Amino acid sequence: MEDNMDPKKLAAAKFSNQRFLATVYADEISKDLYQAMKSDTFLKNLKDTSEKFYSKELAKGARALFEFMDAAGPDTYRQLRFEYADLFLNAGENPVLPYESFYADREPTLYGEPLFEMREILRKHGLHKDPEFLEPEDHISVEFDFLAEMNRREEAGDQSAIEARIDFGRRHMAWRTEFCAVLHSADKSGFYKALAELTLGYLFVAHLASVPPAEASLNDPAYDLITLGELLKTLPLSKESFLLKPGTIAPTPIQSIPTHCYACGALCGMTAKVKDGVLMSTGGLQGDIKGGGRLCPKGAAAKHHVYSAYRLKSPLIKEDGRFRKASWDEALDKVVSDFKAFDPTKIGYMRGNDFANWVHEALFDHLGCPKTTHRPMCDNANRMANEHNLNDKRPWINYQEADYILHFGM
Ligand code: SF4
Structure with missing residues (x-):
């Protein structure tokens, strides 16, 4: 012993x-x-x-x-x-x-x-x-x-x-x-x-x-x-x-970075507080006419979306009803080979609010897939009415100077 x-x-x-x-x-x-x-x-x-x-x-x-x-x-x-x-x-x-x-x-x-x-x-x-x-x-x-x-x-x-x-x-x-x-x-x-x-x-x-x-x-x-x-x-x-x-990596100083929120299509101006490369909090951006220097609760909770513990961490491939980890190369190769195996006219493409829309839309156009957007389920009627009446799909609503604010269907 x-x-x-x-x-x-x-x-x-x-x-x-x-x-x-x-x-x-x-x-x-x-x-x-x-x-x-x-x-x-x-x-x-x-x-x-x-x-x-x-x-x-x-x-x-x-x-x-x-x-x-x-x-x-x-x-x-x-x-x-x-x-x-x-x-x-x-x-x-x-x-x-x-x-x-x-x-x-x-x-x-x-x-x-x-x-x-x-x-x-x-x-x-x-x-x-x-x-x-x-x-x-x-x-x-x-x-x-x-x-x-x-x-x-x-x-x-x-x-x-x-x-x-x-x-x-x-x-x-x-x-x-x-x-x-x-x-x-x-x-x-x-x-x-x-x-x-x-x-x-x-x-x-x-x-x-x-x-x-x-x-x-x-x-x-x-x-x-x-x-x-x-x-x-x-x-x-x-x-x-x-x-x-x-080796030691020195911490980077706290930064306040002007940016915009991307949790919905309003794209309000946002200030991101970043410490040592980590997003700590988000707030409004002074001078931004959309948010008026404020964020809604969704924008203010951006840190919780970005660092949610439940986000997917790796590409996954489903086999026998269960997922397993895959490399990006393996997952992308599988997407390509599976696409090739399908008649493209039987693949539906649905577009959302995404800055990379043009990349995937070009791909699905090239393949000849039928396509739609999320807007019929979202605010398309609103946008079309605004465009027809006000010549602007998303007019900035001047709440401050409005005499009356009428909401329908709330
Ligand atoms: S702060 Fe709210 S309203 Fe503004 S873009 Fe983000 S989610 Fe949309």
Whole structure:
């Protein structure tokens, strides 16, 4: 047991554990990782390991993962891709939101205060998020990857990394445990349930292991962390930080950017307040005759549309009634090939309010598709009447100087 207390050995084990957790939540499980988890050797080790843990939660998670992987058949990997899209790409009815901002603010709007805190923490440690990873800095995988990096530094002898990871682990633990509970209840496959149990077990044990020796017995949690690390380090996980890059990116100053709202066709003038590249709020644009320097509630809520946690995050392709993640190339190639397979006169094109109208309209004109616009369902009668009576489809209504304002059909 004494050997388990070697801090470097413990840091190396935690590195493997956190790198594994960062990997499984960053994206779909890669085919390589899946096959390695399905190999006879890994399954045997997983089963043996699950019987060694002191922590009941870790044992339960490891056992559940073993049972899932052991029973996996030829179609399981494909089914896991569907489940990932449902849970993490907002394709399903019950998505799981792996962002600290969501749990901090209790609003399904991303890019909240935890994002700025994470950016500050990364700066302090000379890091920044890899721009290729499109999720924000308060994504659960970035947080696990940061902890993995701190453990890597600790193993290399950097004492300041110890305090950093203990402090970070404690302050950012609560939401990750809640995330595990949400994931556990949302998953229908069994795989992510098992991961949620394993993650929860890991968080509890890692927390116990971070308590100073005077306050707790470290042997059991340290043993569990090392046992888990020994198992997970056999998997094909990146040895380097894969979501974080070295180097500090300085925050950009707060800006007030004049623009316009695009939530409806009125296109009111708008002022966008932007902090470090993040839209913080929107307000009216002084001098704009349409909005009179004000926005309606829809325009004022622009931040919640832009950063809605429920937006689609990737192209999706439907197969057997379920969606899976696709690359842009694959999705666009499919659109082209499916279009070619159809008689274009049987494809209807409906145009909306969109600045890129002319691009897609030209395409559908070229194909010879019948077309319409959303206007018969929207304000076409209004526009035609205005044009006929006032020679202007959208006349600016002078409410200030009107003697009477009559609304019909309200
Ligand atoms: S502020 Fe309201 S009325 Fe003006 S463009 Fe936006 S949604 Fe339309």
